[in-house]
Amino acid sequence: MKIICIGRNYKQHAEELGNKVPEEPLFFLKPDSSILTRKHAFYLPDWTDDVHYEVELVIKIRKLGKGIQKKFAPRYYSMVGLGIDFTARDVQTQLKSNGHPWEKAKGFDGSAVVSHEFVSLKDLGGDIQNLNFELKKNEEVVQSGNSSQMIFSVDDLIVYLSKYMTLKTGDLIFTGTPAGVGSVKKGDLLTGNLEGIHMFDVRVR
Ligand code: ZN
Numbered sequence: 709m710k711i712i713c714i715g716r717n718y719k720q721h722a723e724e725l726g727n728k729v730p731e732e733p734l735f736f737l738k739p740d741s742s743i744l745t746r747k748h749a750f751y752l753p754d755w756t757d758d759v760h761y762e763v764e765l766v767i768k769i770r771k772l773g774k775g776i777q778k779k780f781a782p783r784y785y786s787m788v789g790l791g792i793d794f795t796a797r798d799v800q801t802q803l804k805s806n807g808h809p810w811e812k813a814k815g816f817d818g819s820a821v822v823s824h825e826f827v828s829l830k831d832l833g834g835d836i837q838n839l840n841f842e843l844k845k846n847e848e849v850v851q852s853g854n855s856s857q858m859i860f861s862v863d864d865l866i867v868y869l870s871k872y873m874t875l876k877t878g879d880l881i882f883t884g885t886p887a888g889v890g891s892v893k894k895g896d897l898l899t900g901n902l903e904g905i906h907m908f909d910v911r912v913r
Contacts (some may be wrong), residue, residue, distance in 0.1 A: 709818055709878040711738040712869055713764075714795055717858050724887050733860045733868045736810055738793075738882075742820040743846040744844040750818050752894060756796035759892050762885035763843035763851045763900055766791040767836075767862055768826055769879040776870040781863035783837075784875060787826035790793025790841055790900045790907040793882050794819040797891075822880065823900065823907040832903050834863045845892070853886030 716722040717735040721730045744750055752759055766789040773784055793814070800813035832839055842852035860868070862883060869875065892898070896912040 709740055709876065710881070711740070711742065711880045712736075712873070713738060713814065713882040714860070714865060714884040717860055717865075718853060718886045719852075719857070719859060720887035721885050722859075722888065724889070729859065731791075733865055735869060738815045738820045741817060744818045744821045744910065746824055746836070748818070749911040750794065750821070750892075750898075751913045752892070753796065755817055756799050756813075758796065758798040760795045760797045760889045761845070761850070761892055761898055762793040762795060762840065762889050763853075764791055764793055764882040764885050765789075765839060765841060765855055765902070766822060766826075767881040767883060769832065769875045769881070770875060771803050772874065772876050773866075774870050774874040776866055776875070778863050778867050781888065782865040783910060784860070784866055785836075786829055788829055788832060788836070788902065789823040789826040789838065789880075790902045791823060791880075791882055792821035792900070792908075792910065793885060794821065794892075795889075820882075821898075821908060821910055823902075825907065827902065827905060833847075839898070839903055841902045844901070845890070846897055847899075850890055851886055851888035855883070857886060858884065863879060
């Protein structure tokens, strides 16, 4: 399986990092080895001084498809999860300034938090573009978003991505983060909620 992540899909987040709002989706991959194993805490790597959390809605692909038309896009997902796209921001900034790919800053071990449970979209009200989610750090809300704020809708993303890569059953799409990203330090506890449902706790070590 692969993890496809969308960059800059919320206007305020693009702007908070000084980036332009994109005219077409921006994506990159995380390897399957980046998934944080459920029983493990998140260990800060020793080669970065600035790891950021980015909370994101995660869509699970339910069947194989390529060149998907927009009217058929909703058939390719039915379950929604929540995740964190951990990012070594200092390393990413350096890579970006050199025009290099971001994988080192985005694809390291443990950098993909994926909720153990996925919730059926039906149980969430049925509208993929109207889901509230939030991230708390040590009990304080640091990010909150609604999928209506996405620049590119989930269906648009599926159309766009499947033009370039076959989507396979079990693939995950991280759909971008709202504003409010920030650093973590040892001891922090990150908690994710989707429509009021508790989705994950991650302890930073
Ligand atoms: Zn992200």
